[in-house]
Amino acid sequence: MTMTTRTIRRRRTTVAWLVAGALAGGVAVPLVDATAAFGPSGDVPASAVEGTHLPPLLTVVGESVELEYDVHCLPAGDMDRPCRAEGAVYLRPGDRGAFREIRLARAPDGRLTATVPREISGSGTGFSYYAEVEDAGTGATTTLPSAGAAAPQRSYSLLRPVEVSLGAHQFGSTRTADARVVEARWGNGARDVGLEEGRDLTPIGGSSFQVAREGAVHLLDEANRRVLRWRPDATAPTSVPLPIRGTLADLAVADDGSLTVLETTADPGEAPLLRVFGAGGELVGSTEIAERAAQVRLGPEGIPFVLQHPSAQWMRVADDDRHLLPPRAQQATGRPGRPVADGGEVIVLRRGDEVLVARVDGRSVERAWRVTSETPLAEVQLAEPVGDRLVLVVRTYTDAHDEFLVLVLDERGLVDRFSVQPFDWAETAPLSRFRLAAGSLYQLGSTPAGLFVDRFDLEVGR
Amino acid sequence: MTGRFRFLAAFAAAACLSAAGTAYAYHTSFVADSCNYAAPTPTSSITRDGSTTVALRARWEGYQWAGGCWNDNDRDDSPGDPVETPGTGGEGPDCSGFTFKVWRESEKTSDAGFYQWGLFRFVHGPYTAQSFKNGAGAPNTTYSKSALIRMDALASDGHVGLIYAKNPDGSDQIIEAKGEAYGTNIWTRTYRGSSSYGGARRFGWSS
Numbered sequence: 231m232t233m234t235t236r237t238i239r240r241r242r243t244t245v246a247w248l249v250a251g252a253l254a255g256g257v258a259v260p261l262v263d264a265t266a267a268f269g270p271s272g273d274v275p276a277s278a279v280e281g282t283h284l285p286p287l288l289t290v291v292g293e294s295v296e297l298e299y300d301v302h303c304l305p306a307g308d309m310d311r312p313c314r315a316e317g318a319v320y321l322r323p324g325d326r327g328a329f330r331e332i333r334l335a336r337a338p339d340g341r342l343t344a345t346v347p348r349e350i351s352g353s354g355t356g357f358s359y360y361a362e363v364e365d366a367g368t369g370a371t372t373t374l375p376s377a378g379a380a381a382p383q384r385s386y387s388l389l390r391p392v393e394v395s396l397g398a399h400q401f402g403s404t405r406t407a408d409a410r411v412v413e414a415r416w417g418n419g420a421r422d423v424g425l426e427e428g429r430d431l432t433p434i435g436g437s438s439f440q441v442a443r444e445g446a447v448h449l450l451d452e453a454n455r456r457v458l459r460w461r462p463d464a465t466a467p468t469s470v471p472l473p474i475r476g477t478l479a480d481l482a483v484a485d486d487g488s489l490t491v492l493e494t495t496a497d498p499g500e501a502p503l504l505r506v507f508g509a510g511g512e513l514v515g516s517t518e519i520a521e522r523a524a525q526v527r528l529g530p531e532g533i534p535f536v537l538q539h540p541s542a543q544w545m546r547v548a549d550d551d552r553h554l555l556p557p558r559a560q561q562a563t564g565r566p567g568r569p570v571a572d573g574g575e576v577i578v579l580r581r582g583d584e585v586l587v588a589r590v591d592g593r594s595v596e597r598a599w600r601v602t603s604e605t606p607l608a609e610v611q612l613a614e615p616v617g618d619r620l621v622l623v624v625r626t627y628t629d630a631h632d633e634f635l636v637l638v639l640d641e642r643g644l645v646d647r648f649s650v651q652p653f654d655w656a657e658t659a660p661l662s663r664f665r666l667a668a669g670s671l672y673q674l675g676s677t678p679a680g681l682f683v684d685r686f687d688l689e690v691g692r
Numbered sequence: 693m694t695g696r697f698r699f700l701a702a703f704a705a706a707a708c709l710s711a712a713g714t715a716y717a718y719h720t721s722f723v724a725d726s727c728n729y730a731a732p733t734p735t736s737s738i739t740r741d742g743s744t745t746v747a748l749r750a751r752w753e754g755y756q757w758a759g760g761c762w763n764d765n766d767r768d769d770s771p772g773d774p775v776e777t778p779g780t781g782g783e784g785p786d787c788s789g790f791t792f793k794v795w796r797e798s799e800k801t802s803d804a805g806f807y808q809w810g811l812f813r814f815v816h817g818p819y820t821a822q823s824f825k826n827g828a829g830a831p832n833t834t835y836s837k838s839a840l841i842r843m844d845a846l847a848s849d850g851h852v853g854l855i856y857a858k859n860p861d862g863s864d865q866i867i868e869a870k871g872e873a874y875g876t877n878i879w880t881r882t883y884r885g886s887s888s889y890g891g892a893r894r895f896g897w898s899s
Binding site for chain 2 (some may be wrong): 280432610
């Protein structure tokens with residue numbers, strides 16, 4: 231990652247000088263022409279290595295824990311070659327003390343693996359770890375997670391998670407919403423929501439949303455580069471224009487109305503940006519995201535956190551004074567769970583056809599659930615604590631069908647359960663289809679006719 | 693290259709382009725200038741690790757509808773091509789051309805052999821996203837989505853992407869040629885659970 235970041239920075243500087251030169255030439259030169267003039271001329275990046283790893287963020291006491299790394303080498307030539315990767319993982323019980331080095335072994339499928347020793351995986355406080363791998367052919371190295379010992383990956387051990395068995399899912403018995411709070415057609419008008427267009431492009435529009443406690447709905451209409459804001463009971467939205475890129479992006483809205491937009495796609499040669507706007511759309515600040523950005527949420531005090539890969543960590547993007555952090559500082563704040571309003575965090579791990587979810591306060595697990603299903607489970611769209619309960623929304627699927635399961639969990643198990651139709655005709659930011667506000671669940675849905683937000687009232691405290 | 697030198701180089705280039713008139717509209721000459729039609733190299737096997745490397749070398753490059761040729765300089769050398777216009781001569785694959793090349797397939801749908809195509813070889817292959825979804829062609833088959841692993845595909849009627857890694861929350865990191873405004877890269881996606889998408893696999897992985 232470090233090598234890649236350096237490469238990006240060097241190219242950005244080059245492009246900045248080139249553009250400045252072109253403009254100073256006193257001629258109106260389209261950017262594409264300026265770029266073409268410096269086309270594919272052997273600007274080949276140095277060899278690099280990249281790793282991916284599915285971290286066991288949560289384990290059940292007594293389980294054997296295996297760490298696996300896929301390592302990919304990026305040769306500079308035109309042909310691929312075997313990746314001669316090697317490396318070590320550094321582990322310790324809990325989150326304090328010295329790390330112990332264990333060499334990674336090569337499995338028959340090429341992965342690098344290590345078994346976590348029982349004395350470490352059996353620790354009541356879980357364990358923390360990071361890995362360093364190297365392409366023996368080129369000497370390129372990478373660290374996962376990216377900050378290494380400064381922000382290692384954290385795995386929590388669950389002693390007795392509350393067991394919830396869902397059985398086989400019956401498709402077709404979905405709950406109807408209690409209210410449709412927003413409805414808009416596709417288009418470019420004042421009351422419409424835009425669709426990105428293009429060959430090979432599935433419909434994309436209305437990429438993220440948020441609902442305020444009093445019921446106001448904010449929708450990121452990224453194709454029209456604006457946020458649409460519906461007050462409760464208002465028939466028409468107000469519009470806040472935003473200078474954003476206009477591709478799939480995520481949105482978070484603070485109590486003061488400020489808007490945080492996470493771009494997941496960057497302009498050529500740049501990294502994705504997180505931009506913060508005032509309630510009126512004025513740009514407050516922006517920063518590059520360190521890694522691949524998946525979603526943005528606001529933690530306590532309205533601080534933005536971004537889930538980033540390949541580290542698979544939630545990274546803080548602003549300090550306590552709300553100054554936005556540069557990429558390297560973000561990486562040093564990585565943690566396994568999403569910070570929530572009460573100061574703790576929620577950690578989610580889907581493995582096979584079960585979901586482990588835990589509320590963690592500091593170093594200890596407050597409460598945890600293990601949800602198992604006979605029908606495959608896909609992504610967890612929402613895991614939100616509400617008082618002593620937790621609302622979990624996860625997609626269940628077969629090769630022909632899919633629905634979202636809504637589960638309300640407490641210390642004894644399942645309090646409420648229903649399923650909703652996916653209504654995902656248009657693509658959104660990947661994990662932005664549901665929001666919870668004031669005891670109600672909101673779903674961002676779409677059909678070929680348009681977009682809507684539905685409300686489902688839940689049996690949870692407000 | 694110092695900043696001052698870059699500035700002067702750009703100044704000169706801009707002036708030359710201006711003097712040359714408006715021959716450049718939006719088209720680039722990337723394909724004409726850089727790509728070739730060399731025969732592919734048959735190989736005896738295909739590995740997921742090797743195909744991942746092929747896929748990663750397209751990362752940060754452009755997207756071109758019906759395209760199939762790119763370099764490895766981590767930028768789109770022909771940004772902003774009109775999406776309605778095929779054959780603009782720009783850099784990058786489209787989603788199905790990308791899958792074809794990463795899966796080392798033959799231009800003959802009856803041939804399940806392995807063919808290594810160079811980066812600069814302009815080739816799209818005979819498959820659309822929908823045909824990958826349907827498992828069309830001798831090298832391809834449909835496959836249960838819950839069993840898909842790295843370098844298997846998730847395909848809809850209009851798009852196809854390759855699985856790069858799984859995320860803890862149950863979503864996937866997908867490497868794909870997404871569109872002109874996106875280029876080719878890795879993103880978190882939720883294709884696996886969506887009934888719009890089916891699972892597809894190439895036959896014959898040796899590891």
